[in-house]
Amino acid sequence: MIIKHQEKIASPQVIQRQFEALGYICSPSVATAIYLACHLQKPILIEGPPGVGKTELAKITAAYLNTPLIRMQCYEGLDESKALYEWKYGKQLLYTQVLKEQLGDVLRGARGLDESIARLHDFGDIFYSQDFLEPRPLLQALQSEEGAVLLVDEIDKADQEFEAFLLELLSDYQVSIPEIGTVKARSTPIVMLTSNNTRELGDALKRRCLHLYIPFPDTELESRILAAQVDNLDTQLREQIVTLIAKLRDMPLKKSPAVSETIDWAKALLLLNVEELDPHWVKETLNLLLKFQDDIELVEPEITNLLKGVA
């Protein structure tokens, strides 16, 4: 991508600071990943538990670099006609109708089959051409003049074939369309892929990407995230929330509370005018944090214990 503002990506520290100003608190290694992706022009594969801000990172990067964010959500059965391009069938149909009418003019005076065919050959064929091409997210990203952040979300949900199909795009920033030829990126997009590890991704894909693993944040980082995301949150309550969440993540839960859930919870507590965590309120609002009944049943009897070290 032609980076319009070189100074924006001068160093990982600059990126980290600026992201922070935009409300995305990240660890140095996240900033380093963005820095390298811009400078080495490599895609980033982002992994980590759900809700640690993988998708958010792509959004904030696009906002920061002031480029459009093109997002492609992957799912089982996704194929290139949905991801890359599709032909505008309706328009093509109209074109053939028009062609039919014109055919008489084109072929007028031609003698024999050979001559007719020769004339048809001379007649420009635009049936498969850019005019009838409907660009889908991937092609849009390649065609974007001012660059783009391309987010391929949850690549692990897509099929094996689709992953293989992405390889050309990821290494050379180009795709081959059989009827037209190779389409190269006008300006290299920044590509981010996210994965929740539903299945193991192929080595070929991983080799082409920087690999960023975002774990659950430590208490200090999470506290800063909360401060940035939730206004008017009392410092003491914030610390209590963060400590309790850290403890919950240590428990053998089906699904540990994610950062996004921490934020929701904090907002809820704020709404309820809770000033200090107490067993009653934790119990009342536990379903905001835990999404499985089993987990709730596991945590509920422990609440008093958990809160002991917190307050």
Added chain:
Amino acid sequence: MRFIADFIGALREAGLPISPAESLDAIKAIELLGLESRATAKSVLALTLVKRHQDQATYHELFELYFAHIENAHANGDNTLESLEATDKQQSQSQNQESAEAKDGSAAIASSELGLSLLQQQDMALAIAQAAKAENLSSIVLFTQKNHFAYKIMQRLGGDELNTEIRAIVDSPEQKRLQEQLTQARARLLEQVKDYVEQQYLIFARHKGAKFREDHLQQAKLSQLEHTDYALMQRLVQKAARKLATQHSRRRLTRKRGQLDVRKTIAANAAFDGALFHTRWKATRVERPKIMVICDVSGSVSRVARFLLLFLYSLQDVIPKVRSYVFASDMIEVTTLLQQEEIESALEKIMQCWGGLSTDYGQALMNFQEQALTHIDQKTTIIMLGDARNNQGDGRPDIWQKVYRQSKRVLWLNPEQRNSWDTGDSIMAQYSPWCSSVEPCRSLNDIEGIFSRILKYA
């Protein structure tokens, strides 16, 4: 950049698959950001080199070891890695000068060069590192080699001359004092060398040794495993099962488009004047295999059976319809036991109840006929694990024939090697006509191969 190359080497030894392309990425990235900050270096190398989450811990450990070692070795430098190579040269130059001066001035004190440097209390770290490099210490594989390398390094540092000198000095109290000093210095140096070797061993070899052992276990005969290997073996079995599981589930995910469904296509395109814009396809149904596994858990077979059951347990996610039976004389279904219990306790229970009893294939097959014959259909694969040693009883091959006719496929896995089949009380020949294939199953590699074939053609 030599440091990076060495570090990548160490990572590869530890089992991280790092391609040349990734090494180049790492070097480019390091060129961009430098190595001044250890934290940055760490995340840069992690971003470019570590692609699997399970390798993070190994990476973390090796990074700390490796960079601590480099920084220690150059503690008198300014601690930044970039300047290390420069410091390297400077140091060795000044050291040469010093020792030359020392030789001219006070050669009377110690004659060997090593003794001299030691008495001057020079920092030997660099010399040790160089000697180690010359001896190719990074090729160390087993912990038993540590002493050997330490000895070699001492020799290269001039240990022989020092020893001769220490032995040669006699008489005068002054000389005695020198002898003592030298002996102490030698001991200290040896300690330092050993530390260094230990550290290098940790970086380069520990994982090599483990890998060596794993490779060995992959091929080892299951029946002859030591009890101490069980834990590691169990991990390997689970690893193999997981590998098969991912391969297979991948195949299941890719639902192939079948033939064109003409009726649906025409219906879907009625709006377009019969021009076929949208195609509709018949989906191919994926037939999941039904598998029944019968395990002989008597006496000698029980050890292999243990691993087969372990393997089955790990495969449950991939093949939902596995039914497992075990027998010595009476046969019993253990499917629910394997599903509900933790693997350890399930195996214990099975082995306790049935393990070690004497075999009666006839009785077992009769039980099987009562319990399971009605469940067998043309989609069922039967796997039998047993040595067909029947203590001279009636083996009831007629039942096995029924099983064969009713099922899709019958596999017999025999933990003995082929040439001991049909010797003694083994009645393999009675069963083998009624099997789709009969294979020896003697190592983890065998089990893995057999299951991969089952899944492939299932």
